[in-house]
Amino acid sequence: MGEKSRSKGFCGWFLVLIVLAVVVAAIVITVKKRSDNHSGSGKPEPVPGPPGAIDKKYSDALKVAMKFFDAQKSGKLVNNEISWRGDSGLKDGSEAKLDLSKGMYDAGDHMKFGFPMAFTATVLSWAILEYGDQMDAVNELEPAQDSLKWITDYLINAHPSENVLYIQDLSQHHCFFNAGGGLIWVSEWNCLQHPVASAFLAALYSDYMLTSQTASISCDGETYKPSDLRKFARSQADYVLGKNPMKMSFLVGYGDNYPQFVHHRGASIPADESPGCTDGFKWLDSTDPNPNIAEGALVGGPFQNETYIDSRNNSMQTEPSTYNSAVIVGLLSSLVTTSSAVKSFT
Numbered sequence: 001m002g003e004k005s006r007s008k009g010f011c012g013w014f015l016v017l018i019v020l021a022v023v024v025a026a027i028v029i030t031v032k033k034r035s036d037n038h039s040g041s042g043k044p045e046p047v048p049g050p051p052g053a054i055d056k057k058y059s060d061a062l063k064v065a066m067k068f069f070d071a072q073k074s075g076k077l078v079n080n081e082i083s084w085r086g087d088s089g090l091k092d093g094s095e096a097k098l099d100l101s102k103g104m105y106d107a108g109d110h111m112k113f114g115f116p117m118a119f120t121a122t123v124l125s126w127a128i129l130e131y132g133d134q135m136d137a138v139n140e141l142e143p144a145q146d147s148l149k150w151i152t153d154y155l156i157n158a159h160p161s162e163n164v165l166y167i168q169d170l171s172q173h174h175c176f177f178n179a180g181g182g183l184i185w186v187s188e189w190n191c192l193q194h195p196v197a198s199a200f201l202a203a204l205y206s207d208y209m210l211t212s213q214t215a216s217i218s219c220d221g222e223t224y225k226p227s228d229l230r231k232f233a234r235s236q237a238d239y240v241l242g243k244n245p246m247k248m249s250f251l252v253g254y255g256d257n258y259p260q261f262v263h264h265r266g267a268s269i270p271a272d273e274s275p276g277c278t279d280g281f282k283w284l285d286s287t288d289p290n291p292n293i294a295e296g297a298l299v300g301g302p303f304q305n306e307t308y309i310d311s312r313n314n315s316m317q318t319e320p321s322t323y324n325s326a327v328i329v330g331l332l333s334s335l336v337t338t339s340s341a342v343k344s345f346t
């Protein structure tokens with residue numbers, strides 16, 4: 001307690017707010033940059049240059065993370081490579097005479113929430129816009145674009161006419177903060193969404209600083225260089241991938257030790273079963289690990305005291321989501337090679 005932890009908490013919040021503010025700036029700059037070129041203003045663009053050397057750790061993790069989108073697809077699956085997934089939601093929207101069969105289930109249940117899906121599409125498209133070349137360098141650009149289209153196909157159909165949008169809202173979970181050790185920690189429920197999103201934005205901001213040749217920024221009396229922001233981004237990614245007191249990777253399928261009791265209907269029910277809606281609780285309550293691996297799932301993550309209870313009924317820690325996947329894909333794309341901007345300006 002006392003001054004120190006409070007000011008730490010403040011600085012953490014401040015950092016989160018700064019990186020969030022950058023979202024708006026980055027979108028404006030990116031859009032402007034594109035339209036400037038199209039209008040032929042003749043202003044020189046920052047040259048992104050070729051992606052640098054590939055970092056195997058982040059490249060492997062990116063390949064794993066990208067797979068979760070496939071596990072979440074609704075509708076008639078195309079080139080499905082997941083043995084335990086099949087077609088679903090084929091009649092969605094039929095009551096309204098709309099084809100809402102595509103889109104993605106947002107988390108462990110069979111729910112297609114509009115706002116999380118829109119968030120996922122926004123972050124994913126943003127990551128592609130910023131780091132598409134990095135994704136391409138490790139053959140992950142096409143899968144990313146394919147997943148994005150799977151969502152936008154749904155969203156476009158869900159918006160059949162002006163002022164009409166078929167959506168479902170998601171209630172907010174309570175959040176609190178206490179800036180803690182290595183991991184930025186904001187909320188007990190799905191805690192990893194915050195550090196991973198902050199890390200993605202920090203990596204991006206670091207690249208923008210390099211591109212605009214900004215030497216440093218100040219936060220709460222501290223000065224941060226682009227390399228500091230990138231270091232922070234890496235620290236959060238490394239924590240998620242296993243560099244933590246639990247020695248656990250929170251990205252399912254990455255590393256040797258990852259969650260086995262992911263709160264995920266498809267992963268916890270044997271593929272040859274076809275239970276009714278509420279029959280699934282039989283498997284939820286089972287003490288056996290999931291029969292199917294929800295590869296690429298980024299689970300909710302640890303408590304503030306750095307413990308993780310790997311239990312299917314513990315959804316605040318063990319449930320993955322597509323919006324988690326969008327931010328981890330963004331973060332890993334930014335780290336997958338040494339930033340091209342770094343090369344250009346050092």
Ligand SMILES: *[C@@H]1O[C@H](CO)[C@@H](O)[C@H](O)[C@H]1NC(C)=O
Nearest residue numbers: 188302303304305306307308
């Ligand atoms: C860690 O925190 C959780 C959630 O606050 C709590 O339930 C659990 O008992 C704590 N574990 C330890 C070892 O302190």
Ligand SMILES: *[C@@H]1O[C@H](CO)[C@@H](O)[C@H](O)[C@H]1NC(C)=O
Nearest residue numbers: 285286287310311312313314
């Ligand atoms: C959740 O599961 C764990 C172990 O699988 C069990 O010990 C605990 O009692 C369960 N809690 C609830 C609320 O069902």
Ligand SMILES: CC(=O)N[C@H]1CO[C@H](CO)[C@@H](O)[C@@H]1O
Nearest residue numbers: 034036037038039040041045
């Ligand atoms: C990236 C991009 O679109 N570059 C274009 C910008 O505009 C010039 C001149 O119109 C084109 O030659 C570039 O290909």
